[in-house]
Amino acid sequence: MKKLFSILMMSIIMSSALFANGTKESTQSPVDAWPEEPVTVICPWAVGGVADLVNRKAAVYGQELLGQPVLATNELGAGGNVALTNFLKNEANSYNLIFGGEGAFSIAPNVDGSEAIMFKYDDYVPVMNMYSATFVMTANAGLNINNLDDLKAYGANHTCVVAVNGIAGSEAFIAKALFKELGIDLTLVSYNGANLALAAVAKGETEFALSHQSQAKGAVEAGTLTPVTVFSDKPVNNDVFKDVKPAGEYGIDSYFPNTCFLLARKGTSPEVVAKIRSAYLEIMQKEDMQKLFSQLMVESSDWTAEDMNNHIEHVIQIVQNNK
């Protein structure tokens, strides 16, 4: 009886080992089989925000283009830094992907509190840029400032008061760089959100604000704010922002768009990255994705990994020069 029991136990253990090995093999199957399980894309920012909306809309096409469902999820905390830290627990070729941008990789490591940041850009592989959003500077309509020439004249002997979303946010560094290049004195006032910053300009508490175009759209349409410049090398001309001259046209280059990179864990094979990239590039061209981009006033992008790396480096330079 004892012998029979031992044989039975041995066979159970052996078959378990075989089964475990089989499972292991299936997860380490050739790269072209990737993904064999549903893919999760983590948005480390707020539910209902631009990145979240894009993530959830894109996830709908996961099954069609990756052959597995894509789950869009959010993991909040510390402006995305908690999720990016936790993501390091993933291994290469994992089924988890995450969003990140210049805020996490260029700004956070170069400002106060950087000691708490446990990740670096090299811990991830950039797959693609989901979208780019061009920042715009708006002024209180009463000031009648419609371009950077007007701003230069206004700021010649006047300290300008600029409202921004967070004192260590992208907008703050772009504003500092711009006013430095123009040689105008500036007081930055930090608000808890771009909407509050824009409202402060509309009610005359501050004179200028930097924000995404979509955030300023309502006030510009209503005529309470006027666009001064867009932080791009191309002018913007749409229903709301009509013939707005770009900062690039004035020889200014210390600016950058707000981006949202899709990232995989370091070591993920180039074939897997290429597969995800190809699927997402196709998703971004879908009609309803383009409609969403238009509503949110962001642009789809086909940046390569090199473009993304250059972007991160460029922003680091701006941050370090304008601390």
Place this chain on the structure above:
Amino acid sequence: MDLFLQGSALLFNVPNFLYMNLGLFLGVIFGAIPGLTVILCIVLFLPFTYTLGAVESFMFLLGIYCAGSYGGSISAILIKTPGTPHAAATMLDGYPLTKQGKSMKALKMALIASTFGGIFSAIVLLFFAPQVAKFAQMMGTPEYFLVCAFGLTIIAGVSGNNLIKGIIAGAFGLFISTIGIDAMSGGTRFIFNNINLYSGIALVISLIGLFALSEVLAKSEKVVVDTKVNTEDLNKENAKFTQEEKKSVRRPMILSAIIGVIIGIIPGTGASMASFFSYDRARSMSKHPEMFGKGSLEGISACETANNAVTGATLIPLLTMGIPGDGSVAIMLGALMINGLTPGPNLFVEHGPIMYAIMIGLIFVNIFMFLQGKILTKWFAKVISVPVYLLTPIIVMFCFAGAFSVNSSLFDIKVTLVFAVIAYIMSKFGFSTIPVLLGLVLGTLTEENFRRSLVLSDGKWDIFVSSPICIAFLSLIIITLVLIINSQVKNSRKKGENNE
């Protein structure tokens, strides 16, 4: 009038009312369960609205938002554990009523007051949104600071019998609110290189520890023989209001509805401040202030009217200026944008019928909240008949789940436990934990607006007397402080005489 009719035509169809009622049901459940929050409910169900139209999705989300605001009072009244931060004030009088066997009466009062507050603010939104928006435009950073500073004077009213202990507890709350990134300088404070403390401590996490888990710890001390309440007793309870009771709650309800609307239009302040503010005002105006904290219906009516009056008011800055008043409304902003609606002054011009459908819909959200509440209240009231040895583990489980859900972080569960232990120790030394919550609610707002005002004025203090609203609030603060000091001096004299 045309827009009103077009809005009504858009609103009155079956799916809108179905989604509204589904949202209301979910909102009450999430609001009532300690640990689960309104914002969590909205986050979980938001993706569901992405395929819906603007009116349907807004009815669904408003249902969650309004009912969640009411739902928080249920657990505050029945088990002394507020489901939401703003129900903490309701707990002060709701739980004593439960102990007196009047839980049905307390729940009924909370429901009536919530409905009244909600409908009042919905009417303000529908008929006076442009005027209220203009008033909101007159409020700037120094005005926000003075409103918050006035809010801090409420600490005196919720300190129990010892003002000094109340001030210490309030200061502790203010201290906790400084943890994380300093929004004005970008520097970090007290994070000890821990990424989880980068954004500070979320209000919900501290609330769960301060009120829910600390209550569990307190209960664990007592020997539970059988705390089960006979359900027959509940059915026998006379929940009808006397004429005197009806008369006594009228004035605090009207005043609280106005306070709720005013607080609601100030971004970032939220329902917690409104409910404490109203509670304090109701007590100072009451003929029976001594009953506050011992089961006053006036107290419950004031808090619940105010926190639901905030719901409609927060939509005013959102729809007219694109400024979300609190976290839940910020998420609703996304729901608007995905439907191609950009909040701002032109929203009413470009999408008038949809806006009117939403505003009229808010009135119906509150009416259906009342109807659902009437049915559900009877069932919720039976919670107190569940034996403590069964109820306690369930509460603990939801508390941990709720704390974890905020940032999907185990660290937050540890923070909750730390707060529970702190609250337990505080109660042993006779400190009230309500001032801690007030400090947490108002700390960041007060500090940010104070420092931002000084940045705007280049360090000049006269910014705080730069407008009639500033002067009005400054005067109110001074008068309140004089009254508090005066009553303290009188009390200590009385004590001295009694001792002699």
